[in-house]
Amino acid sequence: MDEEKKLDLSKITDADLPPTKEDFRETSQWRIFRIMAEFVEGFQFVADTKKSVTVLGGSAISEDNINYQNALNLGKMLSREGFAVVTGGGPGIMEAANRGAYEEGGESIGINIHLKEGERANRYMKRSIGFHYFFTRKVMLSYASSGYVFFPGGFGTLDEFFEIITLIQTKKIPLNGPVIAIGREYWDPLFKWMRNELCYNYKTIKGENLDIFRLVDTPEEAMEIIKKENKE
Secondary structure, three states: OOHHHOOOHHHOOHHHOOOOOOOHHHOHHHHHHHHHHHHHHHHHHHOOOOOEEEEEOOOOOOOOOHHHHHHHHHHHHHHHOOOEEEEOOOOOHHHHHHHHHHHOOOOEEEEEEOOOOOOOOOOOOOEEEEEOOHHHHHHHHHOOOOOEEEOOOOHHHHHHHHHHHHHHHOOOOOOOOOEEEEOHHHHHHHHHHHHHHHHHHOOOOOHHHHHOEEEEOOHHHHHHHHHHHHHO
């Protein structure tokens, strides 16, 4: 080939290239439609679940951990009392609560999330749904519940805990049932900090805000609170 006709690839710029069509799945319009679709599908999924308790906690907690066993027992007790057990659908605490409900023949529901490493769904769900967006999933987890129970967990559990108590504090959702944290050893340092620093020192919350949630040590204590508040 004549040297003068050779193409110097190093000198090509974006302006020299033909226009490319943007992938419509990456546009803001597509994301909006996807969000709308998740809300529609999600609300259709949870609409018929009238009497449920949402149980949340760490996905890394193993079967031999006392918190796993407590969540398992709580799932069983809730089912015996006619409550559907709703979890995030994953392993750990969520698996334990779903498993308890499943083994008792109760309604065991999972509201899962799609992650880059894949959806980690436990095998004890009778009904489940998966979401792409965390915020749509959290709306479904908070919808029409007769109570919220939190076991020890990581950032996700804490995010869900503060989401629920913030929504109740600001009256965005009614307090239809109790908000219960199980495990004093795990939760007490956080709650003391909230009381001493947020309430008394910095005065960023009111004392009454600390009454939104309860702290107990056993699933039996949690079950008594749930039964009592759902009779009132």
